[in-house]
Amino acid sequence: MDRDAERPDPDEETERQSEEDAAAESHEEDATEDSHEVDAAEDSHEEDGDEESDEEDEDEESREEDAGEESYEADPLLQELVAYLREKRTDLREEWARRINEADLLGVMSDDEVFSEATEVFDNYVDALETGSIENLQTYARELSERIIPRGVETDEVLGIVLLLRDVLARELFAKYQEDSEHLNRILDAYEPAANRIAVTVGVSFVEERERVINEQQEAIRELSTPVLQIRERLLILPIIGVLDSSRARQLTQQLLAAIRDNRAAVVVIDITGVATIDRTVANHLVQAVEASRLMGARTLLTGLSPEVTQALVDLGVDLSMMQTVGDLQGGLEEAERLAGYRGPRATDETRGAES
Amino acid sequence: MADEVRVVIADDADLVTARAEARAIAERLGFPRPDPTLIATAISEIARNIVVHSGGGEIVLRPFEDRNRYGLIVIATDRGPGIRDVEAALRDDYSGRGGLGLGLPGARRLMDEFELESDAENGTIVTMKKWRYRDELARLREERRRRA
Amino acid sequence: MSVAILREGDYLIAAILSDLTDKEVVKLRGDLIDLVGKYRSRGLVIDVSALEVIDSFVARALRSIVLTVQLRGAHAVIAGIQPDVAIALVQFRLNLHPLRVALDLDSARTLLDHLTSGEAEDGR
Numbered sequence: 148m149d150r151d152a153e154r155p156d157p158d159e160e161t162e163r164q165s166e167e168d169a170a171a172e173s174h175e176e177d178a179t180e181d182s183h184e185v186d187a188a189e190d191s192h193e194e195d196g197d198e199e200s201d202e203e204d205e206d207e208e209s210r211e212e213d214a215g216e217e218s219y220e221a222d223p224l225l226q227e228l229v230a231y232l233r234e235k236r237t238d239l240r241e242e243w244a245r246r247i248n249e250a251d252l253l254g255v256m257s258d259d260e261v262f263s264e265a266t267e268v269f270d271n272y273v274d275a276l277e278t279g280s281i282e283n284l285q286t287y288a289r290e291l292s293e294r295i296i297p298r299g300v301e302t303d304e305v306l307g308i309v310l311l312l313r314d315v316l317a318r319e320l321f322a323k324y325q326e327d328s329e330h331l332n333r334i335l336d337a338y339e340p341a342a343n344r345i346a347v348t349v350g351v352s353f354v355e356e357r358e359r360v361i362n363e364q365q366e367a368i369r370e371l372s373t374p375v376l377q378i379r380e381r382l383l384i385l386p387i388i389g390v391l392d393s394s395r396a397r398q399l400t401q402q403l404l405a406a407i408r409d410n411r412a413a414v415v416v417i418d419i420t421g422v423a424t425i426d427r428t429v430a431n432h433l434v435q436a437v438e439a440s441r442l443m444g445a446r447t448l449l450t451g452l453s454p455e456v457t458q459a460l461v462d463l464g465v466d467l468s469m470m471q472t473v474g475d476l477q478g479g480l481e482e483a484e485r486l487a488g489y490r491g492p493r494a495t496d497e498t499r500g501a502e503s
Numbered sequence: 504m505a506d507e508v509r510v511v512i513a514d515d516a517d518l519v520t521a522r523a524e525a526r527a528i529a530e531r532l533g534f535p536r537p538d539p540t541l542i543a544t545a546i547s548e549i550a551r552n553i554v555v556h557s558g559g560g561e562i563v564l565r566p567f568e569d570r571n572r573y574g575l576i577v578i579a580t581d582r583g584p585g586i587r588d589v590e591a592a593l594r595d596d597y598s599g600r601g602g603l604g605l606g607l608p609g610a611r612r613l614m615d616e617f618e619l620e621s622d623a624e625n626g627t628i629v630t631m632k633k634w635r636y637r638d639e640l641a642r643l644r645e646e647r648r649r650r651a
Numbered sequence: 652m653s654v655a656i657l658r659e660g661d662y663l664i665a666a667i668l669s670d671l672t673d674k675e676v677v678k679l680r681g682d683l684i685d686l687v688g689k690y691r692s693r694g695l696v697i698d699v700s701a702l703e704v705i706d707s708f709v710a711r712a713l714r715s716i717v718l719t720v721q722l723r724g725a726h727a728v729i730a731g732i733q734p735d736v737a738i739a740l741v742q743f744r745l746n747l748h749p750l751r752v753a754l755d756l757d758s759a760r761t762l763l764d765h766l767t768s769g770e771a772e773d774g775r
Binding site: 515516518519522523526536537539540541543544547548551595606609610612 | 670672673674703704705706707733734735736738739742743744745
């Protein structure tokens with residue numbers, strides 16, 4: 148990980164702290180209102196523990212309170228419109244599916260699939276309107292994303308269908324309440340913030356799931372691109388190709404040391420033919436990898452240093468005398484085999500052997 | 504979020520405890536290797552200082568997290584006589600034998616952030632932090648934020 | 652028991668079994684120096700594979716043991732430094748030079764064989 152030597156913003160931390168404190172306080176208030184036993188202990192750890200079990204017991208109650216706190220006056224209105232939307236469930240779902248088709252969204256899915264997902268989304272949407280709770284919605288949105296991302300559904304499609312649903316339901320509300328504009332306004336006052344929050348929740352869940360998938364793929368690629376290979380007993384080679392950054396270098400070191408231990412390697416060849424440039428941080432990581440290998444009894448040869456890279460290392464003040472470097476991989480392998488005892492008599496060079 | 508852990512440091516047996524607790528909490532927080540070992544090693548040095556140079560103290564291991572990062576704050580306090588020359592103590596090769604003196608420069612190298620306050624009245628407080636980005640995207644997010 | 656010390660012919664094998672207190676480290680140092688003298692051991696292996704942390708105190712003690720037994724004519728090898736510990740030592744800049752190290756007990760014995768037979772030094 149490349150770290151700027153910047154410290155976390157102390158103001159940020161205090162802000163976060165007071166947010167956490169405020170949240171803790173409101174939890175406590177909920178608990179006492181329901182006269183659940185809370186030890187008036189000084190130790191804040193105990194309070195946290197109680198809060199957690201309190202929360203589980205009163206999850207439903209506090210959710211209702213939350214929903215109530217947010218749109219207290221509109222609460223009966225939400226109930227009213229939710230009841231109506233449920234009544235018209237079939238029609239609305241059909242209308243929505245039709246508009247999805249019209250807008251050419253979810254092309255990768257069959258009509259049946261679209262319908263079944265639409266049903267689930269609709270029901271979850273209306274539930275979320277009713278309860279004001281986005282937790283269930285988040286869970287559903289994540290699961291939905293897990294299903295459709297591998298199918299190739301794009302972000303704009305997901306946002307698109309959620310907004311279409313919002314429109315379909317809004318139109319329906321307009322149609323029903325158009326006679327009484329004051330009532331309609333109050334209905335919309337209740338509906339709009341809830342509907343918008345739903346759209347954001349679903350969109351964000353989808354994007355976050357995508358990010359998670361991309362991360363996983365990147366990890367997998369990284370693992371593949373720093374393989375440590377055993378080419379002979381006790382002789383490992385680690386070819387490095389491409390961009391070598393701090394986090395990759397760290398991963399490389401871990402893999403190398405684990406391989407030394409697992410293969411009981413005596414000699415390691417690190418080949419950097421495929422690395423174009425190295426900066427100071429990475430050079431340090433390499434040196435540390437070599438030194439750590441030595442502490443595990445393995446000698447390291449660095450091969451494939453281009454004149455540019457060699458010069459860069461020298462300029463960076465890297466002590467190349469601590470490692471053995473050979474210009475090309477072939478020469479390096481030969482020397483490595485010799486060191487590992489595979490070729491000819493062992494040299495009597497006093498820098499060899501398992502000296503730390 | 505895991506709770507904080509407090510280790511009393513009175514004698515050298517407590518160093519064993521401190522090392523074990525440090526590794527345990529680091530692993531619990533999800534630090535990838537070799538971080539738990541690095542953290543435990545740094546804490547070992549600081550804890551020994553407490554035993555050797557003061558009558559005793561304590562070490563608090565406090566997890567923290569924000570949107571992009573997670574980490575551990577280590578706060579080591581003692582009521583000893585304080586370090587007379589803090590600057591020298593933090594300089595490498597304080598004891599003249601490859602930094603094997605107070606171990607402070609070494610501990611600093613193992614952690615991401617390191618602060619030390621020391622005087623005869625209040626003793627010594629060492630605050631160290633180690634943290635990680637949650638993932639690549641969090642790192643990018645954080646870098647963008649800092650550049651803005 | 653925190654350290655197991657075995658005699659294998661000319662060699663003395665000390666296996667550290669768990670994290671040691673400073674006092675135990677100091678005691679270990681004394682015991683090993685005594686035993687190497689008593690048995691006239693030609694080689695000493697200190698197996699640190701059970702140590703999850705090696706800090707400056709332990710490093711100093713290891714160096715002290717090794718240098719002292721060398722004065723008594725024995726070769727010494729530190730065996731089994733764990734990967735994470737190796738990284739910590741390097742990052743800390745705890746120099747174990749000129750101590751000899753080996754991957755594990757077997758490698759350490761092989762190394763001692765080479766050292767004590769006066770042959771050219773080679774890790775395995």
